[in-house]
Amino acid sequence: MDVDSDSDISIFDDDNENSRNKTKGKGKTTDKRKKDKGKRKPKDQAYTWEANYTRSWETVQEDEAGSLQGAVEDWIARGRRKRHAHCFQSKNSAPSTAIRRTIIRHLVLIIDLSSSMMDRDMRPTRFGLTLQYAREFILEWFDQNPLGQMGVVGMRAGVGERVAEMSGNPQDVLKALSDRHKLEPTGDPSLQNAIEMARNSMNHLPTHSAREILIIFGSLTTCDPGNIHDTLAECIKNRIQISVVALAAEMKICRELCDKTGGQFGVALNEGHYKDLLFELVPPPAQRTVSRATGPGAPNPAADLMMMGFPTRLPDSSPPSLCVCHSDLRSDGFLCPRCLSKVCDVPTDCDVCGLMIVSSPHLARSYHHLFPVKPYVAITTFDNQSSQPDQQACHACARPFPTTVAQSTAEGMSPIGRYRCPECQQDFCSDCDVYIQNHLHCCPGCGK
């Protein structure tokens, strides 16, 4: 196994665990802290060129029997936890009570395609890395926002360029980004032109949907035809939230765009941090309270009750009939529950009765944001419960728990490899903890 490969792995470690502990009992301050996050440079994160050379072989220690097995397993498990650092982090910065999230989202991704994107300070180039991360971002975003829509705008040669139209289908958006030769960076970027283009593609949307712009910005200049502050004022009026991930350094106008519209601003320190900044924007944002004075009970103009129909899907083997959307003769399709007419695909509005038809799994994909699993507690010492005979293996995957105490463990990790559900008091192993909290969203012990 190659132990000495990556020096940047250990960088995120402390930040993650600190925030995991800090957030306990400090729920109120977290929001503020999140906003400040872009400003301060996280003290334990280094710019790429500052990263320390880690002597990973020194951290691996033999156990009493002179075997490295335990140490290596612990090391691997720790690596897995670290990789999910940003997931834990975002979960902790949003207390589990903040369930007001805007789930019907519309996002325009603005990508800098100016010549400064050819810089090689990120491998292979800023442009190459951005395309790769953008693709991952799009997949993850649609996975978590199945009712959302996304468009892509490029900033190149002083103008905004529509790369992908607003679409609810991730494949459409990915296809637009697949040909890198069409996107070859050149010229100067224009923030104003690109933002105006994005704003125009969103101003017809219904009020209850969130409108967001995410700018990936690699330059330190912008050439605008007019006053960008006018554009900013228009965005505030249209309730468009702007977030910026800068690859070079902080620009005053970029920070202002984010601060005034309630978005997030961040400067990427290195490749990993860049990805973290981007992926922090994947989960639906907790809904901004409209105004402090009216309080949470006041009617929210952006909220509405929508009538939706859940269709029945017809199999491929059913007798063909005409669909109401294209008048095509086909076998498969979905039946509108109100008028029983057949449509080709969901989500859509029924062409006959106007009912909004969604398949219930589309809605269900976002429920884990509403009912998160309670974070498991890392058990630090062997207690009564851990000595019971039916608690000797992980309650979920039946992997036996270690019987020895690991010598060096970071905070937030259990030295005996046990993580306990506060509801059902069952113990789980480290891998299951990560899997349950990040993917399964349901405790195997209590089903909550």
Place this chain on the structure above:
Amino acid sequence: MMDTLCVVIDLSVKHWQRSATASDQPLSLPAFLIQLVAFLNAYSAGSSDNALAVFAAFPGKSLMLYSSTDTQPQSTTVSGPNSYPPFQLLDDAVVSSIIHHLESLSDSEQEAPCPLVGALTKALCFINRLTLDHNTNTSNAEGLDPIALPDPRVLILSVSPDITSSYIPIMNSIFSAQKLKVTIDACQLSGPDSVFLQQAAHLTGGSYLYLERRDALLQHLTMTFLPSPSVRGAIAVPTQDKVDFRAACFCHKNIVDIGFVCSVCLSIFCQPVPVCSTCRTKFPMKTLQRLNASRPPAQPRPAPIGTNGVSKANGSSYGTPA
């Protein structure tokens, strides 16, 4: 070719009793277990690389009965001269622990519902563990995206109707199964069709089978669920007739086909409500009036779970609003 199968067995005492005393093709638990064990043996005989785990959903709790990757306690029963020891071990682990657990249940516990979701989530955690081990062994431990196991799958053998309160956990399990590239197969042995299992099979590319001929259980199991998903393209497996995409409302846990959805949190309600009970958002008065006016008078519709006949009739009773 390595293959991973997790079998989830529904052991609801109440519904097995109903199944055993059904006037039409009764199927009792002992008869079921005999055929199940034959199926499990057939699977493990297929290849020595085949990984198998058996999970049981007992009333009120769920646990793993057997896994081929963990060492089993040595069987205490003397095996007959004609038995093959690995099969004997598997049969003992599954059958005797089922008997043991069912006998230790008190009368009141027997009535408790059997949430399949506990056993299903355990099966997924187990597959996740095998996936991680697989990646460590192939020196991909540091890879960001773990390589999925070839063809992992979960087979759910259910007798109970849907438990509507487990709608959200089941959906969450389905989505994480998709991420692990797990196929979920489901077989409803008796009782009404299961809406949730239909959706699970549909969304993960598995097969859902409603057992019409209960005397042919073993044949159905071997013909439909023994071949791994990768070879199913080449054989004719039963396809799903219709997939019901109805959801359970959050207020009464009824299954609804037309719901009222909060735009903030996407909670589903079976009737217009002034305040969302999940996120406490107040809805505009105008919307409520409009929605109430557009609703047909015959409401609310209790729609008993899974009774498809009823739901279809109700679906057509909706008129187009004037």
